[in-house]
Amino acid sequence: MTALTSASLSDIAAKGEVAVPTYPLQERKVGIVHFGVGGFHRAHQAMFLDRLFNAGRDRDWALCGVGLLPGDSRMRDALAAQDGMYTLVTKAPDETRDPRIIGSIAKYLFAPDDPEAVLAQMVDPAVRIVSLTVTEGGYNYNPSTGEFQYETEAVAADLSTDFADGSGTPRTMFGYVVEALRRRREAGTEPFTVMSCDNVRGNGDLAKRMILAYARRRDENGLHGEATVGDWIESHVAFPNCMVDRITPVTAPEDIEMISEDYGIEDAWPVVSEDFVQWVLEDEFPAGRPAYEEVGVQMVEDVEPYELMKLRLLNCSHQAIAYFGLLLGQTYADEAAVDEHLAPFTRTLYMDHEGTPTVPEVPGMDLTAYKDELMARFANQSVKDTLARLAAESSDRIPTWLVPVIQENLEAGRDVTASAAIVASWARYAEGTGENGEEWPVVDRLHDRVMAAAAKHDEDSLAFLRDEELFGDLVDQEAFTAPYLHALEVLRADGARALLAELVEKG
Numbered sequence: 001m002t003a004l005t006s007a008s009l010s011d012i013a014a015k016g017e018v019a020v021p022t023y024p025l026q027e028r029k030v031g032i033v034h035f036g037v038g039g040f041h042r043a044h045q046a047m048f049l050d051r052l053f054n055a056g057r058d059r060d061w062a063l064c065g066v067g068l069l070p071g072d073s074r075m076r077d078a079l080a081a082q083d084g085m086y087t088l089v090t091k092a093p094d095e096t097r098d099p100r101i102i103g104s105i106a107k108y109l110f111a112p113d114d115p116e117a118v119l120a121q122m123v124d125p126a127v128r129i130v131s132l133t134v135t136e137g138g139y140n141y142n143p144s145t146g147e148f149q150y151e152t153e154a155v156a157a158d159l160s161t162d163f164a165d166g167s168g169t170p171r172t173m174f175g176y177v178v179e180a181l182r183r184r185r186e187a188g189t190e191p192f193t194v195m196s197c198d199n200v201r202g203n204g205d206l207a208k209r210m211i212l213a214y215a216r217r218r219d220e221n222g223l224h225g226e227a228t229v230g231d232w233i234e235s236h237v238a239f240p241n242c243m244v245d246r247i248t249p250v251t252a253p254e255d256i257e258m259i260s261e262d263y264g265i266e267d268a269w270p271v272v273s274e275d276f277v278q279w280v281l282e283d284e285f286p287a288g289r290p291a292y293e294e295v296g297v298q299m300v301e302d303v304e305p306y307e308l309m310k311l312r313l314l315n316c317s318h319q320a321i322a323y324f325g326l327l328l329g330q331t332y333a334d335e336a337a338v339d340e341h342l343a344p345f346t347r348t349l350y351m352d353h354e355g356t357p358t359v360p361e362v363p364g365m366d367l368t369a370y371k372d373e374l375m376a377r378f379a380n381q382s383v384k385d386t387l388a389r390l391a392a393e394s395s396d397r398i399p400t401w402l403v404p405v406i407q408e409n410l411e412a413g414r415d416v417t418a419s420a421a422i423v424a425s426w427a428r429y430a431e432g433t434g435e436n437g438e439e440w441p442v443v444d445r446l447h448d449r450v451m452a453a454a455a456k457h458d459e460d461s462l463a464f465l466r467d468e469e470l471f472g473d474l475v476d477q478e479a480f481t482a483p484y485l486h487a488l489e490v491l492r493a494d495g496a497r498a499l500l501a502e503l504v505e506k507g
Contacts, residue, residue: 003266004101006083012101018087018263021103023053025083028062028106031290033122033192035173036133037065037075042102043088043248043273045131045197049104051295061129061290062106064121068173076110078268084108087259087270090277091382098275099263111176115169122180123189128287130180131195132207134173136396137445139200139210143399144469148213155214162223174214181215181237182229193238193285200400201311202304204241204282208234240282243307245314247333247377248273249385274383276373280306305362312355313367314374315401320346320418321378322390323425327435327496333385337378341500347375349418349503358408392443394426395450399470407472410479417483421503423471424487425496427464430454435495446470457492461485 002008006025013020032049034041046063053059067075079086084105090098111118122130132138140149150159158175161168170176181191194211196203216230248271255272259265281292283299293299300306318333324345325336336342351371359367378385406419431454433439442451449467456463465475465484474480490499 001260001266002264004082004085004087006085009101012263012265015264017099018265019098019100021050021054021085021101023056023059023103025085025103025106027059028053028103029060029126030064030106030121030124031058031061031126032129032131033064033066033118033127034131034133035066035068035176036135036138037067037072037079037105037108038133039251039271039273040244040246040248041065041133041197042086042105042271043090044244044246044277044279045133046102046104047088047277048279048292048295048297049290050100050102052290052292053104055294057294058290060126063104064107064109064127065105066118066176067108067110068112068171068176070112073110073112075269076108076113079105079108081268087263087265087267089255089259089270089272090275091272091380092275093376093380093382095382097382099259111170115176118176119169119180119183122176122192123183123187125189127192128190129193129195129285129289130177131197132173133197135393136198136200136400137393138173138198139206140172140174141206141210142469143396143403144472146209148210150213150217159214159217159221159223164223164225174211177211178215178218178229178233181233182224182227185227185229185232185236190287191233191237193240193287193289195240195242195281197242197244199244199311199315201307201404202241203307204239208237208239211239238284238286240284241303241307242279242281243303243310245278245310246273246276247380247383247385249383250389252384272383274377274380276377278310300363305360306365309359309362309365309367309370311401312358312405313351313371315397316355316405316419316422317346317351317374317378318390319394319398319402319426320350320422322387323422323429324496324500325387326391326429326440327425327491329434329436329438330387332381333387333390334379334381334383336387337375341497341504343375344504345418345421345500347371349507350422354409354414354416354418355405357412357414358405388440388443391426391429393445394430395444395446395470398423398426403471403474406474406480410477416480417487417503420480420483421487421499423465424484424491427454427457427488428491428496430464431457457488461488 196207280298321336
């Protein structure tokens with residue numbers, strides 16, 4: 001067994017089974033600070049940079065990862081022991097694999113250990129991009145109103161703390177980004193670009209709105225002295241939008257064992273993903289950027305068509321298979337994607353009839369081929385993406401991804417039967433007990449709230465929809481509530497199979 005370290009790379013390379021960095025690790029210089037180093041970031045943005053470094057380019061754009069949450073200490077420990085490296089194994093539908101060691105993360109900082117070290121790194125003039133994969137909920141906004149939520153505990157603490165006088169340090173991404181920008185402005189250092197890589201429509205625009213809201217509240221609270229940092233950020237900081245895509249399940253113990261048994265590598269936290277990858281990125285980087293276009297990133301002027309295509313066809317379809325699949329007793333996405341009723345429900349009733357009408361023309365894309373490819377990707381048995389992962393954090397995902405589709409179709413007078421059934425399947429799933437009495441953990445930042453609403457179904461069939469923060473005014477729109485109530489009734493009385501069979505038969 002070979003422990004993954006810089007010293008062992010030559011031994012790993014000698015076996016010829018796993019590709020290793022072809023560049024000296026000591027040549028890596030931090031140019032990007034990234035918040036939220038999870039599996040997706042390591043299978044996507046970090047992988048693209050590793051490609052670039054292997055091509056002999058831009059090694060001054062290496063990553064410094066930052067973890068804010070208590071659980072991020074695990075990533076700190078794993079990467080520290082491995083000199084920032086990890087194994088990425090991509091798996092194709094034909095079961096072929098591509099294993100490689102990724103070396104683009106030069107440093108990792110666990111913010112609670114040393115907040116000032118994080119700020120010092122962000123203020124360094126060599127850092128020209130701060131990137132984010134903090135999940136949909138990390139932007140701290142109300143998905144119904146779009147407003148920043150100032151009362152969130154950690155945010156409220158940051159908004160009442162004067163970082164400049166040394167009396168406290170940030171706790172949130174907002175706190176670090178705005179304080180670092182304030183310090184760069186004060187030092188006369190060019191601001192970095194903020195690059196959101198999360199699955200949210202207009203992710204750069206959203207990051208800008210939320211960061212500005214936070215910064216301006218600090219201005220109002222007098223925590224920036226005479227400076228008006230919010231206005232300066234609005235005028236000087238770029239926030240490009242992008243679309244990112246690669247199905248990346250949570251690393252399982254079996255993945256660690258596979259790396260060990262098949263390749264003889266001891267890796268504390270490898271990543272396994274599908275072989276498909278896409279990144280469409282607006283080319284707005286005043287302080288410079290890596291040569292992303294040289295390694296497969298699509299650099300465009302307007303990312304919105306690609307973004308809507310992905311959010312409304314891939315992400316919403318994931319929600320379509322997640323709750324129904326679990327209610328049917330399935331475990332993995334590949335089971336759901338070939339189910340005799342769930343597959344046509346997802347591919348035809350949702351994708352074709354409801355998702356596609358809300359997607360604008362996408363340059364260079366054949367939507368029919370794209371949708372067929374999505375179903376093939378979902379059915380990739382090598383990846384073993386769990387339905388539990390897809391069903392997690394639904395209160396961030398359904399309002400952000402599916403509710404806009406519903407609203408747009410309702411405004412256009414189009415049918416929303418499939419979307420209503422998806423929402424109903426979430427409501428039924430949130431009851432916490434399956435059709436055969438099995439129980440599952442509902443993983444959601446609003447866990448208590450959504451489960452309490454679902455618990456009222458016997459007395460109020462619309463209870464789940466009455467949360468305006470999640471659903472806006474859908475509860476008042478009969479064109480939605482009629483199919484929703486029917487779907488929920490069938491789900492609760494006869495089960496998911498009966499509802500899907502009925503809907504597919506009606507077409």
